[in-house]
Amino acid sequence: MADFLESESKYIFLLPQLKSSFLSNSSSLPPGPTPWPMVGNIPHMKSPLPHVTLANFAKTYGPLISLRLGTQCLIVGSSPDVAMEILKTKDRFLCGRYNPHFLPLTKSQLNQLSLVWNEESNDNWKHLRTLCKTELFSNKAINSQEALRLKSIASLIDFVRVKEGEVMKIADLVFATVYNILGNSLMSKDFIGLGEKNEDGGIKGSISEIMGILTVPNISDFYPILSKLDLQGLRKKSIKFSVRMRAVMIPIIEERRNFVKANSFRHNDFLDTLLDSDFSDQRIFLLFMELFSSGTDTTKTTIEWTMAELAKNTESLKRVRAEIETEITQAFPKDFHKMQLPYLQACIKESMRLHPATTLLLPHRSIESCQLPILVNIWAIGRDPSIWEEPLKFKPERFLNSNLDFKGNSFKFIPFSAGRRTCPGIPMAERTVPLILVSFIHFFDWSLPNRNDPSELRMTEKFGVTTQMEHPLSLLLKARKCY
Numbered sequence: 001m002a003d004f005l006e007s008e009s010k011y012i013f014l015l016p017q018l019k020s021s022f023l024s025n026s027s028s029l030p031p032g033p034t035p036w037p038m039v040g041n042i043p044h045m046k047s048p049l050p051h052v053t054l055a056n057f058a059k060t061y062g063p064l065i066s067l068r069l070g071t072q073c074l075i076v077g078s079s080p081d082v083a084m085e086i087l088k089t090k091d092r093f094l095c096g097r098y099n100p101h102f103l104p105l106t107k108s109q110l111n112q113l114s115l116v117w118n119e120e121s122n123d124n125w126k127h128l129r130t131l132c133k134t135e136l137f138s139n140k141a142i143n144s145q146e147a148l149r150l151k152s153i154a155s156l157i158d159f160v161r162v163k164e165g166e167v168m169k170i171a172d173l174v175f176a177t178v179y180n181i182l183g184n185s186l187m188s189k190d191f192i193g194l195g196e197k198n199e200d201g202g203i204k205g206s207i208s209e210i211m212g213i214l215t216v217p218n219i220s221d222f223y224p225i226l227s228k229l230d231l232q233g234l235r236k237k238s239i240k241f242s243v244r245m246r247a248v249m250i251p252i253i254e255e256r257r258n259f260v261k262a263n264s265f266r267h268n269d270f271l272d273t274l275l276d277s278d279f280s281d282q283r284i285f286l287l288f289m290e291l292f293s294s295g296t297d298t299t300k301t302t303i304e305w306t307m308a309e310l311a312k313n314t315e316s317l318k319r320v321r322a323e324i325e326t327e328i329t330q331a332f333p334k335d336f337h338k339m340q341l342p343y344l345q346a347c348i349k350e351s352m353r354l355h356p357a358t359t360l361l362l363p364h365r366s367i368e369s370c371q372l373p374i375l376v377n378i379w380a381i382g383r384d385p386s387i388w389e390e391p392l393k394f395k396p397e398r399f400l401n402s403n404l405d406f407k408g409n410s411f412k413f414i415p416f417s418a419g420r421r422t423c424p425g426i427p428m429a430e431r432t433v434p435l436i437l438v439s440f441i442h443f444f445d446w447s448l449p450n451r452n453d454p455s456e457l458r459m460t461e462k463f464g465v466t467t468q469m470e471h472p473l474s475l476l477l478k479a480r481k482c483y
């Protein structure tokens with residue numbers, strides 16, 4: 001193993017020295033399936049789930065592989081050791097971000113303004129991370145958002161109670177709730193109605209449209225030389241989306257700017273902080289769009305998969321419910337940090353092991369000259385039988401009495417990644433995910449439509465920026481008598 005790691009580190013060490021995305025001297029790259037002329041390994045990526053194909057390649061070629069998709073080479077790590085090498089040992093070099101070509105801004109705009117897509121991890125990026133860490137995700141900030149979370153949860157419970165007897169798509173309810181929790185923390189505003197449909201033409205429809213675009217493989221990413229042509233029109237669509245969102249967000253920001261000038265009253269949300277820090281409308285808009293896009297779909301996906309696992313594993317659901325009942329004695333949930341729910345916590349971790357929201361993290365790259373995207377297949381690590389006993393089984397017990405947390409301390413479990421680019425929203429997700437789950441579990445009885453057998457629930461995946469359920473979870477929810 002030590003020898004092996006030595007040679008793996010050698011490959012990663014070589015990355016910064018690679019000069020271009022088109023590599024004539026492929027011998028300096030880690031192994032991988034032999035590319036075809038022109039198209040590279042595209043014909044090998046037959047499955048609609050790239051993380052599954054890449055996990056299979058790792059079985060043949062080892063935990064650090066390279067591929068060529070069109071003219072674009074990429075590197076994929078699929079073991080805790082390689083993940084540690086990328087996200088810890090070589091983090092200082094590999095904390096750059098690889099930008100997909102659909103993004104509506106230029107590289108220099110992204111390096112100036114972006115948190116998520118800043119290629120260089122430069123001082124602008126550091127400033128944004130620090131600001132978010134201290135003003136949005138610090139303990140003090142997260143505690144001060146408690147009332148906002150509980151308000152959105154109360155709306156969710158009331159809405160579901162009224163709809164009793166109807167089959168409900170869990171992802172829709174959760175998405176609206178998560179979006180509104182974040183919308184209130186950022187700018188004291190609800191953005192999506194709980195009953196809002198994609199077709200209603202509001203924010204939800206626009207987001208669903210852009211998410212659809214992001215599941216389409218982009219020819220420009222495979223053949224960067226063609227990117228200016230935007231052959232599939234994906235960049236054009238993402239610009240259209242950005243224009244639509246600006247039309248919603250900029251007036252709110254401007255209205256607040258004028259309000260702050262004219263009044264001494266403060267909303268004490270993140271928008272006030274950014275205005276105090278002299279952020280322009282454009283900077284605020286972009287940061288909020290990035291926070292919404294990175295924080296809502298990931299949280300929703302995590303909650304939906306956990307509920308699906310609990311719906312399927314009814315003994316675990318009973319156990320969580322019993323645990324919650326000893327903690328909640330009033331007709332309304334408390335914020336999560338005030339409850340002791342180790343088994344629920346274990347269920348969430350177990351679900352994130354099996355169904356990480358972003359199976360391949362977001363693409364990293366070297367901050368030096370090399371342009372290669374670097375992915376870490378955390379889906380493969382979570383299902384590796386040499387790391388986990390009975391890896392395909394939902395067994396939350398494996399996380400009880402274990403010190404595996406979300407903070408990236410062990411590279412066998414990194415659903416939020418690790419190192420400099422680790423998810424900054426962990427403190428918010430750690431409160432929001434369990435609170436929404438508690439509300440669904442404690443206040444409602446669940447059954448599958450058509451009296452279907454829970455054990456037959458379909459758990460297949462649909463690939464995207466986040467990996468969703470292919471068949472979205474639908475439940476009949478009935479208010480429990482005691483409340």
Ligand code: HEM
Pocket residue numbers: 097115116117129182290291292294295296298299302357358361362363364415416417418420421422423424425426428429433
């Ligand atoms: C269960 C919920 C969540 C999961 C599983 C999750 C997971 C992740 C992952 C895997 C990354 C990529 C890290 C990398 O490239 O190495 C990431 C990045 C990020 N996440 Fe989260 N996330 C969640 C919730 C949130 C929330 C609630 C927010 C904020 C409201 C947020 C904001 C971000 C941002 C801004 C980044 C980019 C950081 C950077 O590039 O420096 N996330 N997240």
